[in-house]
Amino acid sequence: MKRKLTLKSIAKELGVSISTVSKALRDSPEISEETREKIKAYAKLYNYKPNNIALSLKNRKTNTIGVIIPQIVHHFFTTVIQGIEHEAREKNYNVIICLSNNDFDKEVLNMELLANGSTDGFILSVSKETMLKEDYHHLNEVIEQGMPVVMFDRVVEGIKCDRVLIDDKEGAKKGVTHMIRSGCRKIGIITSEDYVSVGRLRTEGYLDALDDFGIEPDDKRILKLDNIDDLSDKSKKRIEAFIIKNDLDGVFTVNELFAVHASRVISGLGKKIPEDISLVCFTDGQLSEHAVPSLTAVSQHGEEMGRKAAAMLIDKLERPEDEEEEYSTAYIDTSLVERESTKEVIKR
Amino acid sequence: MKRKLTLKSIAKELGVSISTVSKALRDSPEISEETREKIKAYAKLYNYKPNNIALSLKNRKTNTIGVIIPQIVHHFFTTVIQGIEHEAREKNYNVIICLSNNDFDKEVLNMELLANGSTDGFILSVSKETMLKEDYHHLNEVIEQGMPVVMFDRVVEGIKCDRVLIDDKEGAKKGVTHMIRSGCRKIGIITSEDYVSVGRLRTEGYLDALDDFGIEPDDKRILKLDNIDDLSDKSKKRIEAFIIKNDLDGVFTVNELFAVHASRVISGLGKKIPEDISLVCFTDGQLSEHAVPSLTAVSQHGEEMGRKAAAMLIDKLERPEDEEEEYSTAYIDTSLVERESTKEVIKR
DNA sequence: TTGTAAGCGTTATCAG
């Protein structure tokens, strides 16, 4: 086993001091051309790379971003991570990803773990449990210690940090408006309980769209499920009942899973999509793209969101300490991807 | 901004030496009950947590596992990561995830980056480009430096490391056998070029199954696509042509994407699944589960694979240096998840 | 029982 090269071992080998080696490798003009070349040649030959840990300790800077998300088995989050990764790499930062599993304690634990020297700042989407508990002491603590935080997607108020949000309300409005323009009038929505901010906002967008066209909202056409992250048997049952009982010509859902199940139920009833019932969902992922019929979807541009979050964080990290204390919220636009589950917009 | 507590700051505050604080916090019997309590009380009150970076430097041990994968937007990899995460947390390790984007240079870069002090070992699935190039110097280098490596899923030979593999051949055999038992005789396979090990192995499993039942293989019924990770327009066209030209009563695909497209093409031809053509795919993900018809799939148990890989790595990391030099390969069993795309097995 | 000092691998300051 070949031990890793250190400045010390190079210095010893070449008969110079450690600091000479260090300076030579960083192209300091203090060092004579000759020794500099000799040292650099040696370092190159044996592939010397400085030890990041030592650098982090020395500089009190890790050049690492901590990302904490509820779960990774979720297409949206993976695209966000890709965006973060890309931006981070370009700006020479590393990324550490931790999962909270939607569990409050794990979120706190991970945060504390990473905060103890492993990262310079955080990008996070808070867990559902945290939102319910409304306990944000772990966030306030790291911020208090000077580590900037950027929240995305699931954000909470009252924290001193930047935010990146999908324009959920506008996105939902786009989707529902499209259905209305294509002739739908009896549109239902399958959404989540209001404490999940994205659910609430998307419901608002739905109502806004109806309002714009003077369509009276109807509570019976709003189904609020309690878990937005997966599709439990209970949720399936409720979706079935919802579609069977209501007389609908369009359904908007806040995620893909609800939509594919709705699609299945609708087809099972012998109704045609989109001729009898149109279907639009929030989140443009694999399911929307490959379902049969493929689903018209509100695309969230997760990658862009990740890039923006990383850019905001790095900006804070590299800004001089003085003129801080300004927090902003960036909105990432959505776009509608039209597919087979909706009809053409009616031209006037 | 509240600076983080350090041993030094505590020592100063309490008027004792740094080492006294250190010892007290680690419950050293050297320190008197009294001072120990005082120090621990103070540390607890102000929530002292040791700096991980300093510990890593001191111990030459980071308690961090580096994971390098081709891409994260892939359900299988996300489940593997979950497994790694779980196992690692339980054994008190952190996980750093890096993406190679299937790019050789990026894989090398990431590996070198993490190897410079950030991690104790690696879990990786090599990028496609790396397999093509057959250049594994980066792997051999970190191994040479004493950092253990565990390869999973896409592995290569001739590297001193542990391996975790899906039993691809057996899995494909299971899937194809199921189709044969349910009455199919003209079964086609949509797979990848042979240089992708999983593609080759799954093709072998397909051939094995045919052989078991005395069915003559037919090259025309084997379609080898060049990209297994996504579904290009070119691949779509080739799948269409393949299904239209061949007279098949069953199709086995090496991933979900190929299967959903095949399903679409088959339905488009007015044929019924599974009555006219059965469909089975490798990889049990969201698409298989939610497609209409839902797809019978060979489940890969990614989570288990991740756990196993992490366990093997940690085992190596914690084993005393002496009796090493033993590398093993673990196989993770697959299981067949029967859904709507296949018929019942015919009883004799 | 407590404190001093060396060391992990770096860099920056200052002296030679």
Added chain:
DNA sequence: CTGATAACGCTTACAA
């Protein structure tokens, strides 16, 4: 131009 020294935060012989 080169080298000693201190420091980042921590642990651990060893000394007091």
